[in-house]
Amino acid sequence: MADRSLTHDEMTAFAQDGVVNVKGCVDADWVSLLLDVAERQLDNPSPWVNDVNAGGSENRLFTDRYLWRHNDVIHRFIRESGCARLAAQALQSQSVRFYFDHLLVKKIRTEAVTPWHQDAPYWPFRGKQIASIWLALTPVTVAGSSLEFVRGSHLNNVYYLPEVFGGENNRSGQWAAEQKGEPVPDIESERSAYDIIGFDLEPGDALIFSAWILHGAPGNASATQNRVALSTRWLGDDVVWDPRPGVDPTVNPEHVAIEPGQPIRDNAFFPEVFRL
Numbered sequence: 001m002a003d004r005s006l007t008h009d010e011m012t013a014f015a016q017d018g019v020v021n022v023k024g025c026v027d028a029d030w031v032s033l034l035l036d037v038a039e040r041q042l043d044n045p046s047p048w049v050n051d052v053n054a055g056g057s058e059n060r061l062f063t064d065r066y067l068w069r070h071n072d073v074i075h076r077f078i079r080e081s082g083c084a085r086l087a088a089q090a091l092q093s094q095s096v097r098f099y100f101d102h103l104l105v106k107k108i109r110t111e112a113v114t115p116w117h118q119d120a121p122y123w124p125f126r127g128k129q130i131a132s133i134w135l136a137l138t139p140v141t142v143a144g145s146s147l148e149f150v151r152g153s154h155l156n157n158v159y160y161l162p163e164v165f166g167g168e169n170n171r172s173g174q175w176a177a178e179q180k181g182e183p184v185p186d187i188e189s190e191r192s193a194y195d196i197i198g199f200d201l202e203p204g205d206a207l208i209f210s211a212w213i214l215h216g217a218p219g220n221a222s223a224t225q226n227r228v229a230l231s232t233r234w235l236g237d238d239v240v241w242d243p244r245p246g247v248d249p250t251v252n253p254e255h256v257a258i259e260p261g262q263p264i265r266d267n268a269f270f271p272e273v274f275r276l
């Protein structure tokens with residue numbers, strides 16, 4: 001499966017729509033290994049966790065990030081799953097570096113929505129060649145909290161203010177409140193005004209999407225199916241370091257010796273995983 005390539009149509013969809021649904025992105029062995037990681041992480045989270053209703057078997061939103069430097073499975077996944085190559089193809093980039101992994105669990109009957117947002121404003125970079133690969137580890141439908149996107153919105157050249165997901169409950173995410181700027185419009189109240197697309201996925205399918213596209217997800221209305229996904233973040237050739245106030249502090253200027261405006265060179269924090 002590490003040889004999976006994007007088809008011409010898939011690359012065109014990513015370029016035009018800002019998102020592409022990649023069937024069979026990884027095989028069942030990876031899905032099973034990553035589900036085990038998710039199970040263990042729920043009981044033993046990292047300092048970057050956001051856990052709403054911790055310990056609950058329903059109505060629980062759990063996110064944890066930045067596991068790859070400590071977790072052998074995630075470390076191997078980013079190097080061996082073939083995702084780096086798919087990211088490079090989608091981004092039309094000669095090389096890709098890894099940024100971080102993001103585990104996202106919505107247990108059955110989870111009310112918490114994922115608010116509409118762009119990813120780029122949260123991160124300490126400038127550049128257009130930034131993408132995520134959101135890998136479904138369970139079957140997901142839009143009603144079961146799959147992602148939705150405003151098609152083509154990655155091309156609008158707008159930078160929206162990041163907001164703190166989960167508000168005051170999200171103790172590890174308050175850094176986002178430091179930014180100033182234009183808030184994301186109220187897309188949910190005016191859905192018909194937007195070209196919204198959503199996807200149903202099977203385990204092992206993935207959505208590759210631009211860090212500039214507006215996206216969000218409903219809560220998980222299912223009474224039987226937890227929703228588990230792993231989102232990995234990838235940086236292409238045009239990305240430069242831009243550690244602005246109010247961006248994600250997991251990797252910050254104390255960690256890396258990159259001058260603002262310089263290309264991302266650091267292999268310890270942003271390993272180059274693919275080069276043509």
Ligand SMILES: O=C(O)CCC(=O)C(=O)O
Pocket residue numbers: 102104114119132134215216217229231
């Ligand atoms: O899984 C979710 O609900 C949110 C995922 C997301 O926004 C992302 O991966 O960028």
